[in-house]
């Protein structure tokens with residue numbers, strides 16, 4: 453495909469339609485995943501005793517929330533899928549700074565995983581998560597509560613991964629969910645919007661925190677909150693990175709040491725995009741720069757997309773208007789320690 457306002461490899465388009473079992477997994481893990489039931493795969497282990505209150509049901513959360521309201525305390529919510537790292541802690545710190553009480557949710561949400569994806573093998577370490585959260589403090593505040601529901605609590609009628617088998621109420625944010633990540637993961641944002649709606653309905657936080665690393669998710673969630681009249685304010689926290697620039701991500705646990713080093717080219721490519729933009733506002737030129745930097749260490753075929761989009765509408769741009777800026781985002785498949793490939797996503801704002 454010509455380098456115009458978007459770069460997308462033919463290979464990734466084929467992959468989407470073939471539904472090859474290659475998402476983040478070795479063939480071995482893929483087989484294992486298909487032998488698991490969803491509830492067993494996404495089960496949260498019981499925690500050991502911890503200073504943080506751990507709530508498992510929506511009724512418990514509502515009761516805790518009523519207590520905060522009665523005391524006149526504001527609540528910040530940080531939704532996560534666990535396997536917590538320093539990037540998550542940055543969201544937690546933002547919430548602790550801005551709210552009287554902070555709740556972190558830990559829930560590996562089956563609805564956002566396609567049957568070909570890595571739900572069963574998604575990294576989980578509940579005890580380590582609680583330890584990290586318990587160590588957070590600032591402004592005389594701490595993480596007050598973790599909401600770690602079981603799958604049946606969030607999806608009482610079950611949640612088959614095949615979208616055609618799903619029944620009941622789901623939330624879609626049309627127009628913002630089909631491009632970029634949505635072009636590779638067609639059911640992803642429906643799953644995210646659905647679970648975020650459930651969390652906002654249960655917790656009714658004053659503020660809710662998301663990371664810029666998943667930038668399309670922030671655009672989708674902002675629109676969800678606006679269109680469905682949720683009372684929470686969405687805060688976006690900048691991306692935390694390793695020393696070499698690699699964006700922190702729970703799935704980095706899948707990477708080899710060599711890949712972690714090689715992946716430094718991803719942030720370098722985004723920084724080069726900013727430099728290219730200073731010379732020329734053409735999306736084509738910016739994208740060319742990104743692709744040529746990434747191919748210093750990775751195959752061109754493994755770049756799923758590099759795109760320049762409007763920050764609010766996600767419209768693909770041919771030229772960046774200096775007063776409006778843009779998002780440059782990308783996804784690249786890199787070698788993992790199982791002999792397969794793991795998708796990394798990243799972005800930068802112009």
Ligand SMILES: Nc1ncnc2c1ncn2[C@@H]1O[C@H](COP(=O)(O)OP(=O)(O)OP(=O)(O)O)[C@@H](O)[C@H]1O
Nearest residue numbers: 532533534539662663665666691692700701702703
């Ligand atoms: N490096 C990071 N910097 C800032 N926020 C982050 C970072 N990584 C994750 N987050 C944010 O933390 C929240 C929870 O993300 P999640 O639990 O899916 O972790 P993750 O590292 O993004 O996992 P994955 O590897 O599955 O993408 C999301 O809002 C996400 O954007």
Ligand SMILES: CC(C)(CO)[C@@H](O)C(=O)[O-]
Nearest residue numbers: 531532533561644647666
């Ligand atoms: C927002 C979220 C917790 C919903 O499951 C998830 O998509 C994530 O961790 O980014």
Ligand code: BAL
Nearest residue numbers: 533564565640666669
């Ligand atoms: N941080 C995004 C969650 C996911 O990829 O499923």
